[in-house]
Amino acid sequence: MNLQFSHRISSLQPSAIREILKVTQDPSVISFAAGNPSPETFPVADMSKIAEDIFTNHSATALQYGVSEGYAPLRELTFNRIKTKYGIGKDFDDLIITSGGQQAIELATKLLVNEGDTILCESPSFVGSLNAFRSYKANLVGVPMDRDGMDMNALEEALKTQPNVKLIYTIPTFQNPSGCTLSIERRRRMLELAEQYDVLILEDNPYFELRYSGEYVPPIKSMDENGRVIYAGSYSKVLSPGIRVGFACAHRNIISKMTVCKQVSDVHTNLFFQMLCAKYLETCDIDAHIETIRKLYSHRMNVMTDAMDAGFAGRATYIKPDGGLFIWCTLPEGSNGMDFCRICGNMKVAAVPGASFSVDESEIVPTFRLNFSLADDDTIRRGIALMSQALDEYLK
Numbered sequence: 001m002n003l004q005f006s007h008r009i010s011s012l013q014p015s016a017i018r019e020i021l022k023v024t025q026d027p028s029v030i031s032f033a034a035g036n037p038s039p040e041t042f043p044v045a046d047m048s049k050i051a052e053d054i055f056t057n058h059s060a061t062a063l064q065y066g067v068s069e070g071y072a073p074l075r076e077l078t079f080n081r082i083k084t085k086y087g088i089g090k091d092f093d094d095l096i097i098t099s100g101g102q103q104a105i106e107l108a109t110k111l112l113v114n115e116g117d118t119i120l121c122e123s124p125s126f127v128g129s130l131n132a133f134r135s136y137k138a139n140l141v142g143v144p145m146d147r148d149g150m151d152m153n154a155l156e157e158a159l160k161t162q163p164n165v166k167l168i169y170t171i172p173t174f175q176n177p178s179g180c181t182l183s184i185e186r187r188r189r190m191l192e193l194a195e196q197y198d199v200l201i202l203e204d205n206p207y208f209e210l211r212y213s214g215e216y217v218p219p220i221k222s223m224d225e226n227g228r229v230i231y232a233g234s235y236s237k238v239l240s241p242g243i244r245v246g247f248a249c250a251h252r253n254i255i256s257k258m259t260v261c262k263q264v265s266d267v268h269t270n271l272f273f274q275m276l277c278a279k280y281l282e283t284c285d286i287d288a289h290i291e292t293i294r295k296l297y298s299h300r301m302n303v304m305t306d307a308m309d310a311g312f313a314g315r316a317t318y319i320k321p322d323g324g325l326f327i328w329c330t331l332p333e334g335s336n337g338m339d340f341c342r343i344c345g346n347m348k349v350a351a352v353p354g355a356s357f358s359v360d361e362s363e364i365v366p367t368f369r370l371n372f373s374l375a376d377d378d379t380i381r382r383g384i385a386l387m388s389q390a391l392d393e394y395l396k
């Protein structure tokens with residue numbers, strides 16, 4: 001049969017990178033490739049008590065259809081929390097519960113981007129979003145970044161020169177993959193530029209509560225006086241990714257349109273897990289829980305960077321982030337991160353080559369990404385020792 005996939009989807013190809021990452025299916029491989037939270041951080045005991053209560057006392061609601069904008073108590077609890085704690089959400093804003101932050105990104109794209117419209121994003125950026133943008137045939141343009149996030153001069157230049165810019169997509173805090181955080185000055189400037197060039201900002205902020213050092217930087221959405229920012233949030237990294245509960249907070253006109261799009265996509269987010277999440281927020285202390293996650297990840301990050309200092313010995317450099325789940329590493333100039341990750345795979349340790357986060361995946365870049373949240377101390381040390389041997393081999 002001659003399968004004819006849609007034009008939208010046909011550009012999404014299995015890539016060389018996915019081939020490299022196949023090694024992670026081998027249980028003897030130590031993987032720093034995934035971005036998974038540690039299962040130790042899942043609040044299983046609390047969730048199991050709540051789950052029992054839902055099935056015993058509220059099964060008729062949990063197992064029935066719900067509304068597309070989300071379970072009302074969860075919407076309210078989420079909105080109250082982000083508003084009182086972080087100043088996100090003005091009177092003109094509304095909030096929809098989505099199936100993870102990923103769906104908030106996909107729905108925002110569906111809502112706003114016509115084929116050929118431009119989306120400006122950090123270079124490098126999160127592959128899940130890049131693929132969502134690709135699936136709508138957006139003109140994806142990467143804007144260079146440094147330790148303080150996206151370069152605002154380069155952003156302005158792109159706004160001036162690119163056709164039909166619809167969105168500036170940013171992961172401003174502990175960015176995936178670079179770990180970098182957009183400075184407060186640049187956040188203000190990004191908002192100014194969005195106003196000046198009349199485009200929207202899609203602020204994807206799933207890691208911002210996982211800070212281990214440095215000063216708090218307020219979300220761009222908290223400075224948004226005119227409804228310029230669509231904010232995508234998630235419970236994946238602070239409760240569990242398997243529950244698939246995220247949200248979007250934006251001007252009510254955007255949220256109402258998004259609700260229609262969501263109805264078309266999946267009717268509503270799994271109601272049982274929305275209820276579980278709501279009850280968790282109501283009866284447990286999520287902030288105390290996040291504090292325990294921070295301690296664990298901050299410790300693991302230090303174990304990894306200590307091991308890298310010893311094993312890499314400056315041959316690969318890295319940026320130590322103030323939070324999040326990732327360390328971004330750079331090989332000597334002229335190196336190819338893809339070749340290095342292939343050698344790592346042969347040595348039974350996995351990292352993600354930097355090219356997978358590029359707008360153009362065929363680009364040769366000397367970078368790779370490591371995750372430190374999942375493995376325990378001993379595994380981290382063994383994995384970095386193997387990677388150091390891979391470095392010997394690659395640089396030989």
Ligand SMILES: Cc1ncc(COP(=O)(O)O)c(C=O)c1O
Pocket residue numbers: 035099100101102103126128171176204206233234235236241245246
């Ligand atoms: C930058 C970024 N945005 C969004 C997501 C989507 O997360 P979820 O759909 O689990 O909320 C991820 C997941 O890793 C991510 O790294």
